[in-house]
Amino acid sequence: NAGVTQTPKFQVLKTGQSMTLQCAQDMNHEYMSWYRQDPGMGLRLIHYSVGAGITDQGEVPNGYNVSRSTTEDFPLRLLSAAPSQTSVYFCASSPTSPIGGYTFGSGTRLTVV
């Protein structure tokens, strides 16, 4: 079982560049989320989706876009990268709700210079 797959694992961007972080799950989970992890701040919710075609903002959505065209995929787009977006990004999925417990991907470490 692949679980939650994130690509790439590492990325360096220049300020102003755009990119897409990929997330795919093969567990037929309805609920998917994107978090960023910064030292001492735990994980903060960027965007989430309760099912295909439905997305919503989390705690820190500015500078990021998402879409959910299929159950399996939930890409995160950085529109114009800024140094403040340097972070580790995690995608997570759950059958219907995070209350049931998340399955996390292994993360993408992004550096914006």
Added chain:
Amino acid sequence: AQSVTQPDIHITVSEGASLELRCNYSYGATPYLFWYVQSPGQGLQLLLKYFSGDTLVQGIKGFEAEFKRSQSSFNLRKPSVHWSDAAEYFCAVGARAAGNKLTFGGGTRVLVKP
């Protein structure tokens, strides 16, 4: 709004010794509580969760946690630590009234001395 505090940023423990990680939450009603573990370079893995009922919850890898409503705490314990327990541990709180979204604490990094 719900919030979670993990007062200890780092804890160092000797292999074989007991471990207790503190977690305090703020929420008006009974929350759903979680502990996750993150090994170096990995994503988070669910250790255990509390919804209701017995306030002592058993999890994977020999961990347990106790919910104490009067202290708004959900501390994680392990009687005897193994070197493989070196990791970062995150407490999280969720609630249906908050749309089931989870709020994570800042994490506690555990170092295990031989």
